[in-house]
Amino acid sequence: MSNIAIFPGSFDPITNAHVDIIERALPLFDKIYIAIGVNSSKKPYIELETKKAILEEVFKGKREQVIIDSYQGLTVDYCKKVGAQFILRGMRSAKDFEFEQPISQNNQLLNESVQTIFLISSPGYGHISSTIVRDIHSNGGDLGKLVPQAVIDHLDGRDQR
Template identity: 55%
Template sequence: MRIAVFPGSFDPITKAHCELIERGLGLFDQIIVAVGVNASKKGLLAREERLQLIRDVFPAKAEKVLVQSFTGLTVDFCKQVGAHYILRGIRNTQDFEFENAIAQNNKLLAPEIETYFLVSQAGMGHISSSIVRDVLQHGGDISSMVPATIIPYLKGKI
């Protein structure tokens, strides 16, 4: 079975994340959305809230899209869950530079694990969880950036 880990903070999950997961399902049999903690980011949602919101977005694909939390190195988590692939999204050249450095280090740490980059689909490259949080906190419309199923929950967080 081709299992990929899609790591991130997902605070909150965005339409861009969902689009990458959907496209990733064409490459992998199963994707584990791995919710980690990024100490450098100010969070909106608790980890358990993020896990549940992601599950709520993919209820019909619960066997193909698993959602788990993790701490530590992504490659160590991959080994724990039997994944040989890491899925990452690229929005722009800055993302590429950052993600490439991580992928190269991951390859040194775990040569058996490959990183796959998917370039954002047209119209998705501007979306990030940070921007969603900022727009939400200032009362803006986030409907074009996040799945409709989570909007009522997010609006209750401001």
């Protein structure tokens, strides 16, 4: 049996903090699904197909181990669909833990065979969030140290997918 994890999120956009968590988790799992959660009641900053294309670009050298996908509904149901035993989550602060802990416990109630694994952000990444990135971009700020180049290319219009 393979050790399969999903890393769920909106990735709106993916940040260097997300990439750091995924890169550090690669030695722990045989496969990691980057699972873009789709919430039809929210208007995304970046459309789903573009998010997928950006993620494909960012992880192009790791496509045997990293799978890009999207899902709707319960994360534990998606785990069952792809055969994942683990949900990977990044922790930037105690506030993230307070948010993620009850979700993890409820996921375990819904499917006791799925465990949540928390990785703490590497130094220098704890301040980065997609929300902050969107705000900086909306106000003309420099994203060079916050997101992968593929995100900048898309947001600057250089990526005409």
